[in-house]
Amino acid sequence: MKKILIYCSVLLLTSLSSFAQNEKSDHGHEGNPWYSNTATTKLNVSNEEWKKVLSPNLYAVAREKDTERAFTGKYWKSTTKGTYYCAVCGNLLFRSDAKFASSCGWPSFFEPSRKAAVRYQADDSVGDHRTEVLCGRCDSHLGHIFDDGPPPTHKRFCMNSVSLDFEPDSKK
Template identity: 55%
Template sequence: MEKIRKSETEWRAQLTPEEYYVTREKGTERAFTGRYWNTTEAGIYRCVGCGTPLFASDTKFDAGCGWPSYFAPINPELILEETDTSHGMLRTEVICKVCDSHLGHVFPDGPPPTGLRYCINSLSLKFEPEK
């Protein structure tokens, strides 16, 4: 895995202002407004920053929270989890290990087989439909 590092100027040129806010400034899109919260097509969800395959559609489920939710990443070694104490809460932030993009958070209230809910911002993802 080769780490991708870009300047703020390079990130701003590549990403939309909304994608930049979420991925580089640890923002959150409003619930039920993202481009993938209710997508049900088969395919792969890649990091919008670097294209790394992060989540597969067969792990996506409707958590009713308004954000795309998955019970497992494609490869856990490509995801970094860090403690997030912002907004007076204790959460686990999910970050792309390749380009350090903020993706969302993971919670221990998901379905089997993992019991996890990776609650991910649509703005941090790019969907690639199955061919």
């Protein structure tokens, strides 16, 4: 019985340690020389270089256009006030006052923080015409935009949580 308890404790600690490392690596920016919350200069970095500094999960979504599963991302139902940045390069993307509750399972916004924050590209990869949303600074995949959002824009920027970093507003 004692051996089983020790074994279970070791498994739990290993799992928690692995989870903590994955959480840190998805949103840590150590070793990423291109991450900046203030820079706006367009980046031209190869995927080989991005692969060296991004977590595998972030790389898959941001650079290989993967999609996180619906209702699993950490920001899809968050109501905390603050600012959303590109998790790859730190580019300012969205403010929480443009975020709205959507039943799609991903964080949804009706407009970016500024026009140059994002850029758009046609995406016919799933047999339907969609519009992909890319970071305006590093060209990382963020998600897609749809015409079923609320006023005033009637747009829904459907974003992957893993592609976003969030900084809550400071309390003054």
